[in-house]
Amino acid sequence: MKYLTLSTLILCLSSPALADEFSEEDTDRWMEQFELVASEGRRLWTSPEIGTNGVVCAQCHPNAANTHPETYPKFQKQLGRVAQLWEMINWCIRNPLEGKDLAADDPRMIAMQAYAYKERRGVELQPGKH
Amino acid sequence: MKNIIVNNRRDFLRTTMSGVIAGMLPVSLVRLSYGKEGGPDFTFAYISDSHIQQIKGNQFVRNWDRGLIRAVAEANLLEPKPDFVVFGGDLAQLGSKPELDHGAEMLSKLNYKTYMVMGEHDYYLDLGEYWSKLYGKHYYSWDHKGVHFVTLNSILTYDDWTFNRWESDERRMNEMAGLDNPNGSPFMVGAKQMEWLKKDLARVSKSTPIVVFSHSPLQKIYKGWNFWTEEADEIQALLKPFDKVNVIYGHVHQIQYNQIGNIAFTSVMSTAWPWPYPESYAQAESHLPILTVPMNRADPFNERDATGWQFMNMHTGRVDLEFNLYNNSNRTIAFNEAKGHPEDTSFPDPANRILAQQHF
Ligand SMILES: [Fe+2]
Numbered sequence: 001m002k003y004l005t006l007s008t009l010i011l012c013l014s015s016p017a018l019a020d021e022f023s024e025e026d027t028d029r030w031m032e033q034f035e036l037v038a039s040e041g042r043r044l045w046t047s048p049e050i051g052t053n054g055v056v057c058a059q060c061h062p063n064a065a066n067t068h069p070e071t072y073p074k075f076q077k078q079l080g081r082v083a084q085l086w087e088m089i090n091w092c093i094r095n096p097l098e099g100k101d102l103a104a105d106d107p108r109m110i111a112m113q114a115y116a117y118k119e120r121r122g123v124e125l126q127p128g129k130h
Numbered sequence: 131m132k133n134i135i136v137n138n139r140r141d142f143l144r145t146t147m148s149g150v151i152a153g154m155l156p157v158s159l160v161r162l163s164y165g166k167e168g169g170p171d172f173t174f175a176y177i178s179d180s181h182i183q184q185i186k187g188n189q190f191v192r193n194w195d196r197g198l199i200r201a202v203a204e205a206n207l208l209e210p211k212p213d214f215v216v217f218g219g220d221l222a223q224l225g226s227k228p229e230l231d232h233g234a235e236m237l238s239k240l241n242y243k244t245y246m247v248m249g250e251h252d253y254y255l256d257l258g259e260y261w262s263k264l265y266g267k268h269y270y271s272w273d274h275k276g277v278h279f280v281t282l283n284s285i286l287t288y289d290d291w292t293f294n295r296w297e298s299d300e301r302r303m304n305e306m307a308g309l310d311n312p313n314g315s316p317f318m319v320g321a322k323q324m325e326w327l328k329k330d331l332a333r334v335s336k337s338t339p340i341v342v343f344s345h346s347p348l349q350k351i352y353k354g355w356n357f358w359t360e361e362a363d364e365i366q367a368l369l370k371p372f373d374k375v376n377v378i379y380g381h382v383h384q385i386q387y388n389q390i391g392n393i394a395f396t397s398v399m400s401t402a403w404p405w406p407y408p409e410s411y412a413q414a415e416s417h418l419p420i421l422t423v424p425m426n427r428a429d430p431f432n433e434r435d436a437t438g439w440q441f442m443n444m445h446t447g448r449v450d451l452e453f454n455l456y457n458n459s460n461r462t463i464a465f466n467e468a469k470g471h472p473e474d475t476s477f478p479d480p481a482n483r484i485l486a487q488q489h490f
Contacts, residue, residue, distance in 0.1 A: 046308060053185050054223075055193075059403065062310035062355055063413070066406035066428070068490070078431040091430065096193060096403075123412050130485075 034114065037107075041115025044108055051097025057089075057112070060096065064116040071129040082128075085113055172275050175208060175242070176440040176451075177201045178218030178380035179400030181251060182233040190232055193433055194223070197401030198236050200456060201439040206241050208441060213274065215242045218380030218398055219249025219285070219345035225303050227260050234264050249345045249380065250285040250317070250356075255303040257292070258283075269323055271330050277339045277444060280330065284319050284344040284359050284379075291315040309355050309405070316353060317346040318360035324368075331368055339374045339447030347379045349388060349395055352408035352416035357382050369393050374447035384436075385453065387463050388419030389471035395419070396451050396463055396472055404428045404436030407489045423474045426458045426486040 044050055045057045045064065061067055072085040079087070086104050089112060093099040102109040180198035183191040205215060217237060222229035230252065237244060246265040248258060258268055268283040286292075287306075292315075296302040305313045319327070334340070342348065348365050351357035359365070369375045375393040383400035384407060407424055408416030418424075428436035438455035448465035451472075455461065459476075466473040477483055 046311075053191050054183055055191055058308060058310060060405070062308075062405065063411045065408075065411045066489075088430065095433065120412055 034118075037111050038114040038118045040108075041111035041113070041118075044112050045115055050093055050102075050108070050112075051099035053098045055097050057092065057097070060092075064119040067116045067120070068129075069113070069116045069120050070123045070125050071127065074128045074130065085116065089113070089116075171443075171445045173208075173210070173212045173444065174442050175205045175212045175215045176218060176378065176398050176442060177205065177215060177237075177401060178247075178398045178439070179220040179249065179383055179402060180233060180236075181220055181223045181400070181402040182229045182236075183223035184226060184228050184232070188228075190229075191223075194402040195232075195236070197403075197434065197437050197456075198233065200434075201401045202236055202239050204454065205439065205441075206239070212242060212441060215240050215244045216281075216343055216378075217244055217246050218343065218378070219247040220251040220380065220400075221246075221249065221261075222252050224300075224307060225252050225255030225261075230260055230264060245279075245281060245343070247281055247343050247345050247380065248283040248285060250306050251303075253283075253285055254292075254306040255299050269319075269326065275444075277341055277447070278334045280327070280340065280342045282319055282327070282342060282344040282348075282365075283323065284346045284348065285317045285381075286320045286323070287315040287318055314356065316358055316360050317356050319365065324361060324364065327365070327368060331372075334372070336371050337373050339444075340369065340372050340376065341444070341449060342369070342375065342377045344377065344379050346381045347386070347395065347397065348377050349390065349419075351382075351386070351418060352414070354411070354414050354416075355405075355408060357408060357416070366390060366393060376447075376449045378442075378449065378451075385425040385461060385463070386419060386422050387472040388421055394448065394465055394472050396449065398440050398451070399425070399436070399438045399453060399455065401437055401439055410489050421471060421473075423477045423480070423483060424487050424489050425453075425455075425461070426484070427489060429457075432457050 048054045048056055050057065067085070069085050073082045075081070076083045076088070086109050089109065090101045094101060177198070181194050182198065183194055185191060205212070221233040221237070248261065248268050252258065252261050262268070269281055271278065271280045273279070292302070296305065305311055306315070308314065344359070346359045347357055348359050348362050350362050370391055373392060377393060377395045379395070379397050380400070382397045383403065383405035384397065385399065386395070386397040388395040404425065407418055408414070409418055425436055434456040436455070436458060438453055440454060441452050443450040450462065450464035453461040453463070462475040463472050464475050465471070477487070
């Protein structure tokens, strides 16, 4: 009896730790987290707080169109090297938005990229494409 | 009639049967000879979508200012002089008095009579009240050298959206200013203006060439970004009985052209910034006219790329457009009489398109 209880206890404790045992509940919850970040990205995309002159990303990129997230990383002749999407977002923040660069891991940068990728969902990955 | 246009970055040459004329100025307008078909022959310039945007006080977004200042300066260099200039709407970004005043001051440097079209960015703060003080009627018509011109205010929308939905005028303006804003509302001319248009056209003979200026396309391309006018079909039906109709529209910040029956449609560029083609939004279906050879894709590293203004040659009831692009090869969309539709004179064959014209 004592043995059985112990083994049940072990089963209960060890169950969540198994890497391959996640449920639909988990994936729903993770997706929900993504959606929260992507919608914060949409908010920032349409908010003057990213720049200093009132210009917003969506003014030139409605629905984040013409940002081509599926083509990064790719060579940018103006930079003379292969660059990532966040570097181009920073270019836009510095120039049309007259703002300051965000760090690559700034939650705002992650959110804006989440939004741009979300609007491009379903499109084939084509790194390097121009 | 041979008309070859060689486009380079800064200059272009036109060779016609009557001789070679080279443009020495940054911009040169040459009256093109189209043989002895007769009919009206004159030119006008078209500047649109400058989106003058106030930061605070007397500070405005420099980028958009530069686009408009350049269009005005270049239009003043046109030789021979155009008969008039049309401004195609969205002078301001958020319709405020300082923005409209600043834009109007820049436009006032034009040496020509200027006709104004209402854009949604000019309208939704005070429903066009201050704009009217500057420019008068929101829609009107006039005749010039045998052509009947009509300017519509095509950016109205449902009364419920305009009058009952928003807690402030600023909120209403902001909601309409976002091109992709799902809280926006489709553009329309409204019942009252449709009645006026019917009456206005009733007194014009069917053989008189018609030119209609509107801010939004009077055809349905993509509703999500208001590349759209609700009553497009009804307006087209009113225009159908006329032999030659030309519709010129702004709003889309890109090159589009189309032919529906006798109606030739051509868009104009923005002086401020380009917009993606709707097909590049992967989550929605859209209908760019198949005739259209797209503008060259904007190079994000160049501030003035894929922006510019237009000059137009009106001949035998049709409008040919020269897109004077600040950082791209100029484009000419001319009416091809044999084919019966507007056509890009450099890239008539889709097989000849250049890589930069592929949008995705
Ligand atoms: Fe516009």
